[in-house]
Amino acid sequence: MLSYQHSYHAGNLADVHKHALLACALEYMTAKDKPLTYFETHAGRGAYDLTSEAAVKTGEAARGILRLAEAFPPEHPYSAVRKRIARVYGEAIYPGSPLIATHFLRPGDQAHLAEMHPQEFAALEDLNFDDAHKLFHGDGIAMALARTPPTPRRGLMLIDPSYEVKAEYDALPRQIAQLHAKWNVGVIALWYPILVDGRHQPMVRGLREAVPEITIHEVRFKPARPDHGMVGSGMALINPPYGLKAELARLDRLFKPL
Numbered sequence: 001m002l003s004y005q006h007s008y009h010a011g012n013l014a015d016v017h018k019h020a021l022l023a024c025a026l027e028y029m030t031a032k033d034k035p036l037t038y039f040e041t042h043a044g045r046g047a048y049d050l051t052s053e054a055a056v057k058t059g060e061a062a063r064g065i066l067r068l069a070e071a072f073p074p075e076h077p078y079s080a081v082r083k084r085i086a087r088v089y090g091e092a093i094y095p096g097s098p099l100i101a102t103h104f105l106r107p108g109d110q111a112h113l114a115e116m117h118p119q120e121f122a123a124l125e126d127l128n129f130d131d132a133h134k135l136f137h138g139d140g141i142a143m144a145l146a147r148t149p150p151t152p153r154r155g156l157m158l159i160d161p162s163y164e165v166k167a168e169y170d171a172l173p174r175q176i177a178q179l180h181a182k183w184n185v186g187v188i189a190l191w192y193p194i195l196v197d198g199r200h201q202p203m204v205r206g207l208r209e210a211v212p213e214i215t216i217h218e219v220r221f222k223p224a225r226p227d228h229g230m231v232g233s234g235m236a237l238i239n240p241p242y243g244l245k246a247e248l249a250r251l252d253r254l255f256k257p258l
Contacts, residue, residue, distance in 0.1 A: 004117070004162035010048030011061030011094040013221045013258065014233035016068055018160065018191045019100055021217075021235055021247060023077035025156060025187060026104040028241045035108040037155035038101045039147070041140025042162065043113040045123035046098040047089055060224045065094060071254055077104075097158055098124065098133075105132065110155075112147055114140030141175050148183040156187040163193060173206030180211055180238055187239045194218060194232030207236050215240050217248050219255035 009015070029036055050061045065082075072079045081103040085095040095103075098113050105111060111129070114136040115121040121137045129135065136143045144157060157179065161168050172190065179188060190207070192200050207214055220232040237244070 004164055005054065006044045006096070006120075006162075007048055007052060007054040008058045009060050010055060010096065011050055011065040012058075012224065013060075013064045013068075013219075013255075014191070014193060014230065015094075016064050017219050017233040017251060017255070018235060019095075019097060020072070020076075020078040020251060021237075021244065022097055022158060022189065023081050023100055023104075024247045025189070025241050025244055026101060027077040028243050029154075029156060029187070030104045030106060030109075034154055035106075035110075035152040037150040037152050038105060038109065038111040039144050039150070039155065039157035040097055040101065040111075040113045040160070041144050041157070042160045043098045043115045043120075043124055043135075043140070044096050044160075045115075045120045046096045046127050047085075047123075048094045048096060049092050050094050051092045058224065061094065063224050068254070097160065098129075099127070101158075102129065102133070107132075108152075110134070110150065110152065112136065112143065112150070114138065114143045116140065141171075144179060145175070145182070148179060148186070150183070150186075153183075153185060156189065157183075159188070159190045166199070169199060169203040172203055173210045176207065176236075176238070177210035185239065187237070187241060189238075189240075190236040192234045192236070193230050194220065194234055195229045196223075196231055197229070200234060204234070204236070211238055214238055215248075217251075219251060219258075221255060221258040 055061050081100050085099055111133040115124055215237040218234045223231055
């Protein structure tokens with residue numbers, strides 16, 4: 001379960017889908033003068049060098065954000081956060097979701113970031129977040145269940161597992177239903193890969209049964225290389241912020257030719 005390294009996949013088409021939605025959701029939520037709590041259950045290292053051997057080896061960033069960067073206008077929140085991160089960390093650095101969230105969080109907001117992989121957690125610590133960010137080395141779902149409902153009660157949770165074992169697909173509908181029951185006002189966003197074997201489909205059915213009002217958004221694309229099994233990206237959203245529907249439609253148009 002601890003073999004996954006996102007450095008090989010950072011900035012791929014799935015990241016573009018997931019992070020564009022995350023940036024739009026957080027921009028909307030932080031526009032209101034009310035504090036919020038941000039949760040991330042599988043934070044990773046937070047920052048990825050797209051010139052690294054790992055990133056270049058797979059070519060996924062080249063087919064992802066490096067190809068689509070200009071498709072997002074400068075005023076888009078995803079463009080704005082990448083520009084700000086580039087000024088601080090360098091043009092080669094792609095921000096993971098913890099850095100994207102930090103761009104939007106304000107004084108009075110709280111963040112809880114969990115990561116189980118020892119090396120990834122150490123790299124996350126090296127980003128030197130302020131005291132409003134609580135880092136947790138361990139099971140992110142367990143952390144989220146223990147810390148919900150949070151204070152401030154308003155907020156967003158990103159669940160982004162590696163899906164290295166089938167048990168994750170089986171457990172997530174029940175776990176997300178539990179989180180939603182404990183924190184019914186929270187925005188909960190689950191990312192999942194769409195693979196050629198369709199293994200995500202029973203999980204999506206389980207999510208719809210567990211939380212009938214859930215929004216499912218999927219985009220499809222060609223595999224990054226001949227031996228690559230991922231052909232799309234999915235986001236399951238509970239309580240999506242007002243206005244996110246327009247971004248879902250925009251992403252449909254963006255990904256349609258890919």
